[in-house]
Amino acid sequence: MKYRRAFFPGSFDPFTKGHEAIVHKGIMLFDEVIIGLGSHSNKTPYFDTESRKAHISSLFKDLPVKVIDYSGLTIHACERYECAFILRGLRDTKDFQYERSIAQMNLEMASIETVFLLTDLTNSAINATIVREIHQQGGDINKFVTNAHLLVK
């Protein structure tokens, strides 16, 4: 059977327990999941990119998961890493409305299908922007991020 590789793109600043659960579900469906940290030339991430990569890798040791960073269009990264699928997590209808347009346009442009997985109840309120704000104000983010100590500001 054909090797099925999925690309899971995101800012992952930081990679939360919500993202982590989506990847664990993803590897039950795909042979391999490539986690792609997207970067924008005009936006500096809150947590250092190398520490985010090391942090994510620490969560999936011995599993068919790779972590890379990329810039430019997600469909181009999918082509480069030979991923026929994009994996995305959905928390609510707001996520869905935004994701639907992107998914349909990616399908039109590159024949890449997007597979959506619903978040678990326990992770559905976790939002990376809020996690960053908690961290910035000196709060503890360990409830929302596994191995948070590996992240460097």
Ligand code: ADP
């Ligand atoms: P982006 O800035 O591209 O939305 P994120 O890092 O915020 O990047 O999220 C990447 C992917 O993870 C998206 O598909 C998003 O919907 C999903 N996601 C974010 N938070 C959660 C969560 N708590 N549970 C499940 N999926 C999530």
